[in-house]
Amino acid sequence: MKIKSQKDFFSGLLFMGFGVAFAWGAATYKVGQADRMGPGYFPLMLGILMTVLGVLIVAKALVVKTESGDKIGGWAWKPLAYVLGANLAFGVLLGGLPGIGLPAFGLVAGIYVLTLVASLAGKRFGFRRALVLATVLAAFSYLVFIVFLKLQIPAWPAFLAG
Amino acid sequence: MDLFSNLSLGFGVALTPINLLYAFIGCFFGTLIGVLPGIGPVATIAMLLPATFALPPVSALIMLAGIYYGAQYGGSTTSILVNLPGEASSVVTCIDGYQMARQGRAGLALATAALGSFFAGSVGVLMLAAFARPLTVLASKFGPAEYFSLMVLGLIGAVVLASGSLLKAIAMTVLGLLLGIVGTDVNSGVPRFSFGIPELIDGIGFVVIAMGIFGYGEIVSNLGQAEGEREVFTTEVHDLFPTKRDFKDITPAVLRGTVVGSILGVLPGGGALLGAFAAYALEKKVGQRPGDIPFGKGNIRGVASPESANNAGAQTSFIPLLTLGIPPNAVMALMIGAMIIHNIQPGPQVMARNPELFWGLIASMWIGNLMLVILNLPLNGMWIRLLKVPYDFLFPAIVLFCAIGVYATNNNTFDIWMVALFGFVGYLFIKLGCEPAPLLLGFILGPMMEENLRRALLLSLGDWSTFVTRPLSAGLLAAAVLMLFVVLLPAVKTKRKAAFIEE
Numbered sequence: 001m002k003i004k005s006q007k008d009f010f011s012g013l014l015f016m017g018f019g020v021a022f023a024w025g026a027a028t029y030k031v032g033q034a035d036r037m038g039p040g041y042f043p044l045m046l047g048i049l050m051t052v053l054g055v056l057i058v059a060k061a062l063v064v065k066t067e068s069g070d071k072i073g074g075w076a077w078k079p080l081a082y083v084l085g086a087n088l089a090f091g092v093l094l095g096g097l098p099g100i101g102l103p104a105f106g107l108v109a110g111i112y113v114l115t116l117v118a119s120l121a122g123k124r125f126g127f128r129r130a131l132v133l134a135t136v137l138a139a140f141s142y143l144v145f146i147v148f149l150k151l152q153i154p155a156w157p158a159f160l161a162g
Numbered sequence: 163m164d165l166f167s168n169l170s171l172g173f174g175v176a177l178t179p180i181n182l183l184y185a186f187i188g189c190f191f192g193t194l195i196g197v198l199p200g201i202g203p204v205a206t207i208a209m210l211l212p213a214t215f216a217l218p219p220v221s222a223l224i225m226l227a228g229i230y231y232g233a234q235y236g237g238s239t240t241s242i243l244v245n246l247p248g249e250a251s252s253v254v255t256c257i258d259g260y261q262m263a264r265q266g267r268a269g270l271a272l273a274t275a276a277l278g279s280f281f282a283g284s285v286g287v288l289m290l291a292a293f294a295r296p297l298t299v300l301a302s303k304f305g306p307a308e309y310f311s312l313m314v315l316g317l318i319g320a321v322v323l324a325s326g327s328l329l330k331a332i333a334m335t336v337l338g339l340l341l342g343i344v345g346t347d348v349n350s351g352v353p354r355f356s357f358g359i360p361e362l363i364d365g366i367g368f369v370v371i372a373m374g375i376f377g378y379g380e381i382v383s384n385l386g387q388a389e390g391e392r393e394v395f396t397t398e399v400h401d402l403f404p405t406k407r408d409f410k411d412i413t414p415a416v417l418r419g420t421v422v423g424s425i426l427g428v429l430p431g432g433g434a435l436l437g438a439f440a441a442y443a444l445e446k447k448v449g450q451r452p453g454d455i456p457f458g459k460g461n462i463r464g465v466a467s468p469e470s471a472n473n474a475g476a477q478t479s480f481i482p483l484l485t486l487g488i489p490p491n492a493v494m495a496l497m498i499g500a501m502i503i504h505n506i507q508p509g510p511q512v513m514a515r516n517p518e519l520f521w522g523l524i525a526s527m528w529i530g531n532l533m534l535v536i537l538n539l540p541l542n543g544m545w546i547r548l549l550k551v552p553y554d555f556l557f558p559a560i561v562l563f564c565a566i567g568v569y570a571t572n573n574n575t576f577d578i579w580m581v582a583l584f585g586f587v588g589y590l591f592i593k594l595g596c597e598p599a600p601l602l603l604g605f606i607l608g609p610m611m612e613e614n615l616r617r618a619l620l621l622s623l624g625d626w627s628t629f630v631t632r633p634l635s636a637g638l639l640a641a642a643v644l645m646l647f648v649v650l651l652p653a654v655k656t657k658r659k660a661a662f663i664e665e
Contacts, residue, residue, distance in 0.1 A: 008327065011594040015333045022340050025355055029347075035624030039347035039354055042612040046340050053333040060329065072593050076386025080589055083382050083561055084582045090565045091578030111562060118558040121385055133555055137562055149213055151570045 005070035008061035016054030023047025082121035090114040094154070106154045107146070111138040165291060172521030176529055181221050181522065185530045188225035192232015193537050196239070197545045199246045201560055203233045204602070205380070207496045208372040209563045211503070212570035219504035220519045224526040226500055230493050231283060231476040231527065234434050235534045238275035238469050239545050242268055251434035251472040254442040258457060258464030265460050270404060274412055274462055275469040276538045277404075282420040282470035283531035286477025289424050290484070291524050294513060297485035301510035304486075306617035307628050311638035313611045316488050318642040319429055320600045322649045330596050338601035341366055342608020349616065361576040368499040369571045371605055374581040375598045376492075377564040379588020381557050408462060411454075415445055415463035416470045423471030427478030429490065434472040434479070441471035477527060484520060485510055488607075492599040495606040 003009045026047055032038030061070075093113055096104035115134035119125055145151045175181060195206045207226050214222035237249030242259035255275065262271040304312070321331040344355045345365025356362035404412060422444055423437030445467040446457050455461045480497075482490045487509030489495040501508045506516060513520045538545075568581045591598055622628035630636045 007593075007595040008330070011330055011333075011591075011596050014590075014594070015337065018337055018340070022355070029352055029354060030350070033624060034619045034626065035622075037349075037616045037619065039350045039352040042615065043340060043343050043354065046336055046343075050333060050336045050340065053329060053336065057327070057329050057333065060327075070595070074386075075593065076382055076589075079385035080382045080586070083378055083385070083557075084585055086558075086561055087378070087565050087578060087582050087585070090562075091569070091575045091582075094569060094578075095575035107566075110565075114562055114565060115558045118561045119554070121382075122554040122557065123385075124554060129554075130558070133558060137559055141562070141566065145213075145566060145570070149216065151212065151215075152573055153566070153570060 003061060004064060005061040005066045006072050007070045008057050010072065012054045012057030012059075012061055014054070015057060016051055019047050019049070019051030019054050021047075023051060079121040082117055086114045086117035086121075089117055103157065103159050104154055106156045108138050108142065108155055109157065111141055164295075168517070168521050169291060169525060171517060172523075172525030173529075175220060175518045175522030176224070176525035180218075181224055181526060182529070184217065184221040184225040185228050185526045186533055188228020189232040189235075189530050189533045189537060192229040192234075193236035193534065193545065194548070195229070196233035196236020196249050196252075197548055198236075198556065199240055199244075201380075201556075202249060202376065203230045204372055204492050204496060205377040205560070205564065206233075207493065207500070208369045208377070209567040211369060211496075211500055212567050214500070215503070215570075219501070219506055219516075220522045222500065222504055223497070223519065223523050224530075226497060227480070227523060227527060228530045230434075231473060231530065232534055232537075234469075234473045234476045235276060235279050235538050236545065237472075238279070238465070239272060239538065239542065240549065242271045242275065242465070243546060244549060249434075249472075251438045251475075252469070254438050254468045255465055257442070258459070258461050261458070261460030262462065262465065267460065270408065270462065271465050272542060273403060273539060274408070274466050276535050278412065278416040278419065278466045278470040279473040280531050280535045281416055282423060282474035283477055283534075284528060285420050286424055286427065286474040287524060287528045287531070289478055290481055290527070291521075293428075293481055294485055294520070294524075297481065298510040298513050301486050303634065304510075305632070305635075306614040306621065307632050307635045308638065310611060310614040310618055311629055311635040311642070312486065312488055313607050313614070315638045315642040315645075316482075316490060317600070317604060317607065318645055320491065320603050322645050327595070328649065331600050334591070334596050334598065335600040335604040338604020338606075339608040339611065341371065341601075342605040343612065348609075348613070359576075361574065365609075366580065366605075367568075367571060367577055368496065368602070368605060370568060370577050370580045371584055372492075372496060372602060373564045373568055374584025374586075375588030375591070375601070377560065378581065378585025379592055379598070381560060382585070382589045383592045384553070385557065404462075411462050412466045415466040418444060418448070419467035419470030420474045422467075423474030424478045426471075427475030427490075428481050434476040437471035437475035438468040441467040473531075480523075480527075483508065484512060484523070487512070489603060492602040495603050498606055 023044055026040040026043035029040035030038030031040040031044055090110045090113065092102065093105040093110040094107060096102050112134045115137055116130050119130035142155060145153060146155050176185065191206060191210065195201045195203065207229050214225060233249050234251060237247060237252035238255050238259065241247050241252040241255040242263050245256050245260035247253040247256055259271045262268065317335050321328060321335055344362060346353050346363055353363045419441040422441045426437040426440055442464060445463050457464050479490050479494055482488045483494045483497055489498050498508050506512065506519065565578060568577045569575065571577060588598060618628055629639060
């Protein structure tokens with residue numbers, strides 16, 4: 001049997017996976033019956049529905065012809081890794097990682113690292129340009145979020161602020 | 163007159179300097195992100211939400227609402243000048259708007275879009291004010307069974323109007339409902355699907371989901387696409403004002419667009435996007451006089467009608483939100499989240515309990531529309547210059563503001579890890595051709611649906627027939643079934659495909 005729509009086939013599998021996982025998890029809670037639903041009732045119902053939908057989508061992907069085969073196409077791994085990596089690095093610098101004894105470096109350091117890493121995801125990367133952008137964004141964010149809106153975000157490294 | 167005194171109360175609230183300022187900020191940001199392709203109102207509202215924590219709820223909602231309808235104005239500028247939709251709802255404006263720009267009539271197209279939007283926005287606001295009371299009266303007759311059926315109708319509506327596969331859209335909705343369930347069960351106190359992680363006991367934040375899927379997912383997808391050649395018409399924007407003959411063409415088109423947009427905006431799943439498509443299709447059906455420029459070649463009606471419709475729809479989609487507490491689209495789902503954060507329980511009681519908020523918001527929308535005409539006509543040059551900023555500068559800034567926004571919502575780095583996860587999931591969905599809007603809607607409605615389902619069945623002693631024996635509930639479910647049925651009709655099916663193919 002040939003896959004007629006790659007996109008549908010894999011999304012169907014994904015939904016089936018989610019459905020089974022949620023239904024399974026829900027079954028570990030008290031399910032109860034319709035007039036006295038336990039915490040498991042609604043998610044179990046939805047999990048089963050989701051699994052059925054997943055099966056239907058997979059079946060459709062195997063049966064219904066599409067013009068181009070509905071290929072998923074290439075993945076943008078590089079932008080994905082840099083954008084999410086920038087976000088994670090920002091989180092680490094902002095809050096620190098007590099698990100490995102890394103102190104919090106605060107917002108300003110986080111902005112510089114985030115901007116530099118995220119810029120790598122673009123088509124053209126210039127270190128100088130990214131640095132200028134980071135400086136502008138850091139100044140703007142400091143003024144808006146810390147000075148003007150007074151959000152409780154640590155701006156500077158914890159060990160400097162004392 | 164009742165409506166009159168309510169509106170004067172509203173204008174009293176909306177005209178205070180602080181609320182004027184926040185309406186302006188909202189409209190300004192709305193226009194900004196409307197002009198910029200690649201960032202939509204959902205991500206922007208989620209980003210700016212933390213900035214509203216310190217504000218009074220009225221000002222916060224006034225600003226967030228301004229972003230949504232402001233984006234409808236801004237989107238047309240990009241469509242007309244660059245042939246790229248600044249917003250999804252301006253997709254059809256590209257067709258005739260860009261042709262007009264190529265013929266040196268960009269100024270006229272921009273003016274038509276802004277004036278049409280203003281007229282339509284004003285009508286939408288009036289409809290909102292007029293229909294609010296009758297609908298809340300109706301809502302007071304609603305029990306849990308009716309609410310449940312109404313939410314089913316809303317979700318089905320969102321699914322039907324999603325582009326692409328119907329089955330996948332339903333699956334996305336169900337996944338949203340399931341994600342909404344993560345966290346403590348209010349009835350039994352059992353933490354569900356939280357894997358012993360303390361942060362998950364409170365559930366997944368909707369800002370995290372909105373930002374991950376609509377912010378990061380979209381950015382990665384944009385970066386993965388090949389950069390097209392852009393031709394920006396920036397120098398020749400003049401002759402803004404329509405001539406008498408233009409007015410003759412525009413007026414009926416604007417009226418038709420406004421009616422179509424207002425009606426489709428209220429429907430569950432509706433909003434700005436659908437109205438614009440339907441209005442353009444209608445305008446083509448109406449036909450033209452001999453000697454008119456054909457559609458697709460720069461007919462002014464092809465700009466006037468959809469631009470009016472998207473703005474009318476943006477306003478009237480607030481009707482179900484404010485009167486019933488049911489969000490008709492993803493943006494309204496975020497507005498519900500914003501209301502809850504500001505301790506306002508969405509639903510029919512908002513009008514009675516927070517009249518100054520309710521009418522203040524409505525009045526501010528009209529004022530906002532007025533501001534937008536000024537922002538978009540005389541100040542158009544400013545936005546045009548913005549179109550020259552390369553995406554390389556833009557996207558790191560968007561990534562940053564998403565990250566700050568997510569962190570500031572709970573002052574918690576855990577949310578930053580979660581948003582990375584949802585960013586990946588969001589990109590995965592884009593690659594798999596699954597539209598994310600129904601997921602966000604399901605996510606917001608999940609807990610409400612479960613609560614009402616439980617209560618309805620508790621009252622009926624476990625009898626499921628309560629949903630079809632109560633007339634209002636039965637009517638709502640019948641409407642949902644009818645909607646599904648209509649889309650599955652072969653004739654509509656091909657039409658639906660054609661309508662979305664123009665994207």
